[in-house]
Amino acid sequence: MSNQKIHLTRRHALAAVPAMLATAGLAACQPKAPAVLNAKKKDTPMSDPENAQPLVIGHRGAPGYLPEHTAPGYDLAIRMGADYIEPDLVFTKDGHLVVRHDHYLSDTTDVAEHPEFADRKTVKDGHEGEDWFSEDLTLAEIKTLRATQAFKSRNHAADGKFEILTFGEVMALAQERISMQGRQIGIYPETKLPSYFASLGYDFESAVLDELSRTDWDRPGSPVFIQSFEDGILRSLRGKTELPLIMLLESADGVDMKDIATYADGIGPDKTLLAGKDGTSTGFIEAAHKEGLKVHPWTFRTDRLPKVFANAQGEFDFFFDLGVDGVFTDFSNDARAALLARAARSG
Numbered sequence: 001m002s003n004q005k006i007h008l009t010r011r012h013a014l015a016a017v018p019a020m021l022a023t024a025g026l027a028a029c030q031p032k033a034p035a036v037l038n039a040k041k042k043d044t045p046m047s048d049p050e051n052a053q054p055l056v057i058g059h060r061g062a063p064g065y066l067p068e069h070t071a072p073g074y075d076l077a078i079r080m081g082a083d084y085i086e087p088d089l090v091f092t093k094d095g096h097l098v099v100r101h102d103h104y105l106s107d108t109t110d111v112a113e114h115p116e117f118a119d120r121k122t123v124k125d126g127h128e129g130e131d132w133f134s135e136d137l138t139l140a141e142i143k144t145l146r147a148t149q150a151f152k153s154r155n156h157a158a159d160g161k162f163e164i165l166t167f168g169e170v171m172a173l174a175q176e177r178i179s180m181q182g183r184q185i186g187i188y189p190e191t192k193l194p195s196y197f198a199s200l201g202y203d204f205e206s207a208v209l210d211e212l213s214r215t216d217w218d219r220p221g222s223p224v225f226i227q228s229f230e231d232g233i234l235r236s237l238r239g240k241t242e243l244p245l246i247m248l249l250e251s252a253d254g255v256d257m258k259d260i261a262t263y264a265d266g267i268g269p270d271k272t273l274l275a276g277k278d279g280t281s282t283g284f285i286e287a288a289h290k291e292g293l294k295v296h297p298w299t300f301r302t303d304r305l306p307k308v309f310a311n312a313q314g315e316f317d318f319f320f321d322l323g324v325d326g327v328f329t330d331f332s333n334d335a336r337a338a339l340l341a342r343a344a345r346s347g
Contacts, residue, residue: 053343055326056335057188058082059299060101064154064330067147068108069099070162071173078177081336084186084225086328087170090193091202096139097167097211101150103193104131109145110160117141126196135200139166153303167208171215174223186223190248194233205237218243227268231260238263246296249273252284257291266294266325273297274322285323298328300335313338 058077060068066076074085087099104127105111111132120137121130134142148159165173167189174185194204208226212218220242227246228234234245244265249255252273260267267288274297276282288295297319302312309315312331316338319327329335 053339054320054324055083055296056081056332056339057296057326057328058085058332059328059330060086060088062330062332063150064301064303066158067149067162068101069165070147070158071165071169072158072162074170074173075177077332078174078181078185080331080333082332083184083326084188084223085170085174086188086190087165087167088190088192089167089204089208090134091197091200091204091207092137092139092142093135094138095202095207097207098134098139098142099165099167099170100134101192103134103196105134105137105145106131108148108150109164110148111145114144135197135202167211168214171211171217175215175217184223186225187217188225188227188246191226191228191230191233194228194230204233205240209237209241212243225266231263235263244294246294248298252282257287257293261291261293264293266296268296268298268328271297271300271319274319274324281322289323294325295323296326296328297324300327300329300331302331302334313341317342 058074058080061070061073062077062080062082063073066073069087077085088101089097090100090103092098100108102108104124111117117132117137120132122133122136123130124133142164145164146160147162147164149156171187174187178185189208191204191208197204209218212222212224216222217224218241222243224243225246226234226237226241226243227248229248229250231247234247237245245263246266246268247260247264249267249269251270257267269284274282274284274295285295300312300315300319305312305315309318312334316327316335320338320342327335
C-alpha cells in the first residue's frame with residue numbers, strides 16, 4: 001500500500017456546513033437511520049457486542065465548562081458520563097509528552113504573562129505570527145504555566161488555576177477514576193503533528209507506546225484508541241501495536257475506506273461529512289462500516305449548536321440515528337443525557 005498521506009483540509013470540511021444546515025429534513029431532528037452495509041466486527045473495545053451504545057468521548061476533557069486538557073476538566077468529563085477522555089499530545093524541548101491541542105501555547109496557557117519566556121517567542125512555519133511553542137520549553141518550564149479557556153465566549157473563571165499535564169498524568173487520572181466510578185474509563189490520545197516533530201528528531205511512536213507500556217495499557221483490549229490526522233504514523237503503528245487506531249478526516253476528498261481499513265480500525269470524521277442537504281446520510285458511515293471501520297465524528301458543542309437543531313439532544317439523536325459509533329463532545333453530560341433519554345424511550 002502507498003504511504004502517501006491523505007490530503008485533508010479544513011476548507012473542504014467547512015464547505016460541507018452550509019449544505020448540512022440548509023436541510024429542512026434536519027428540522028424535525030428525526031431522520032430515518034440508514035442501513036449499515038455488511039458491517040464487520042473487529043475484536044476491539046469499540047465493537048463490544050454487549051455494549052452497542054455509541055461511545056461518549058470527552059473532547060479535550062470538558063472544555064465547555066473548564067479549560068481544556070486539565071485534571072479538573074478530565075475529571076468533570078468522566079463524572080458527566082464520558083467513556084473516554086481525549087489528550088492531545090505534543091513534545092517539550094526535553095522530549096516529554098505533554099497535553100495541549102496545539103504546539104503553540106498562547107491560546108490555551110498564560111505563557112504571555114511569563115516575562116522569563118519573552119525571548120522564546122518566535123515565528124515558525126505553519127503558524128501565523130509570533131508565538132511560544134511547546135518544543136522550545138522544557139517540561140519543568142511548561143509546568144510553571146497555567147491553562148486558560150480557549151474560547152472567548154466561555155467561562156474564564158478558572159483561567160490560571162490548573163497546570164499543564166503530562167500524558168502519564170492523564171493516564172494515571174483515568175486509571176484512578178475507574179475504581180472511583182466503578183466502570184471502565186479509557187483514553188483516546190491524538191498524536192499532533194507527528195511529521196513535524198519527526199523532523200525535529202522526536203520519536204512519537206516510541207514515546208506513546210513506552211508511556212502506555214508503563215501502565216500496562218499497551219495490551220490488546222486496553223481501553224485506548226490512538227488517533228491521528230496523518231496516515232503515516234498509523235501505518236507504522238499498525239505493525240507495532242494491536243490497540244485500535246483511528247484515522248481523523250477533515251475532508252471526504254481522496255478517502256479510500258478499503259485502504260484505511262488496512263491500517264486503522266475506525267475513522268474520526270468532521271461531523272459535517274456525514275449528512276447531505278436533504279438530511280440523510282451521505283453514505284460516509286455506510287462505506288466505513290462496510291469495511292469494518294467504526295465512525296467517531298467530531299466535535300459536538302452545545303454552545304455552538306447548528307441553528308437547525310432545537311437543542312443538543314436533537315443533534316445527538318440525529319447522528320445516533322445515522323449510525324455513528326461514538327461522538328467527540330465538549331459537553332459529555334449532554335451526550336450522556338441524550339443516550340439515557342433514548343434508552344428510556346426504547347425501554
